[in-house]
Amino acid sequence: MWHFRAAQQPGRDRATAQAVGEAMDSAAVGRAADTAMGAVAVSGQQVGRLAGPAAALLLATLLAGCAAPAGGERQDSALPSGFVYLHAVAPDVQQDMRYHGSNNFIGRPVAGYQAPACILSEPAARAVQAAQAQVRPLGLTIKVFDCYRPQTAVNDFVRWGSDLSDQKTKPGYYPAVPKTELFQRGYIAEKSGHSRGSTVDLTLVVVDGLRASKVVRGPLADGQEVDMGSPFDLFDARSHTDNPHLSPDVQHNRRWLRTLLAQHGFRNLPEEWWHYTLDPEPHTDRYFDFAVR
Numbered sequence: 578m579w580h581f582r583a584a585q586q587p588g589r590d591r592a593t594a595q596a597v598g599e600a601m602d603s604a605a606v607g608r609a610a611d612t613a614m615g616a617v618a619v620s621g622q623q624v625g626r627l628a629g630p631a632a633a634l635l636l637a638t639l640l641a642g643c644a645a646p647a648g649g650e651r652q653d654s655a656l657p658s659g660f661v662y663l664h665a666v667a668p669d670v671q672q673d674m675r676y677h678g679s680n681n682f683i684g685r686p687v688a689g690y691q692a693p694a695c696i697l698s699e700p701a702a703r704a705v706q707a708a709q710a711q712v713r714p715l716g717l718t719i720k721v722f723d724c725y726r727p728q729t730a731v732n733d734f735v736r737w738g739s740d741l742s743d744q745k746t747k748p749g750y751y752p753a754v755p756k757t758e759l760f761q762r763g764y765i766a767e768k769s770g771h772s773r774g775s776t777v778d779l780t781l782v783v784v785d786g787l788r789a790s791k792v793v794r795g796p797l798a799d800g801q802e803v804d805m806g807s808p809f810d811l812f813d814a815r816s817h818t819d820n821p822h823l824s825p826d827v828q829h830n831r832r833w834l835r836t837l838l839a840q841h842g843f844r845n846l847p848e849e850w851w852h853y854t855l856d857p858e859p860h861t862d863r864y865f866d867f868a869v870r
């Protein structure tokens with residue numbers, strides 16, 4: 578979820594520029610929020626021109642349209658234009674939405690995740706579906722860990738990073754980095770590409786080990802994740818995609834995943850083997866903040 582800085586990773590200027598560029602674009606968040614609120618404001622003005630009961634009815638209708646879908650029902654109409662639930666596009670992609678629960682680096686549900694749902698821009702979702710269609714005949718399936726991420730969630734990460742009294746997840750997620758340095762080293766930033774809606778964190782899971790063994794390596798038990806050498810969201814050099822100190826099998830698996838996803842338009846972040854962004858992406862400077870539900 579983080580972006581490294583050059584101080585820790587010499588030669589990673591591209592990632593640094595990305596992190597700095599994203600941090601500098603907080604105004605874009607405000608603009609996006611203004612745009613979303615603007616739609617409601619215009620409706621309010623229209624209501625104001627109507628007489629009492631009619632206005633009340635129209636206002637109730639408008640408010641109902643703004644409310645969360647009832648009964649856990651998920652409708653694309655509840656999403657901003659251009660966003661879709663991945664489930665609607667690629668129903669067989671596994672979803673393990675780690676920030677909705679407590680199995681993540683802050684050790685509790687993250688603000689903004691009201692449902693364990695993967696939401697993406699439609700082009701990104703279709704690209705994931707295309708990659709999934711390619712791996713299924715090979716005895717594999719894609720599993721996603723995070724997709725669109727509300728700015729509210731990123732703000733929650735920043736709050737967590739500032740609370741030095743809470744280090745309960747350190748052994749599992751940042752064993753080699755003092756929590757005091759998570760910001761300084763760029764592990765936590767005030768903006769994430771995930772909030773633009775076309776970035777996804779994912780891995781591969783074995784469906785048929787015999788078939789999968791023709792393309793990926795290592796222990797390939799059905800139902801288990803392909804060995805990528807480090808767990809999702811480990812703040813460590815072991816998570817760097819091209820880390821040369823990992824086993825040949827792991828290096829092969831990471832390269833194979835990257836090559837597969839490149840064929841579908843995804844670009845990997847070199848510091849995170851699981852992090853892929855559609856290139857080009859439809860929203861390059863907007864950081865959305867609607868809830869995942």
Ligand SMILES: [Zn+2]
Pocket residue numbers: 578723771776777778849851852853
């Ligand atoms: Zn990511």
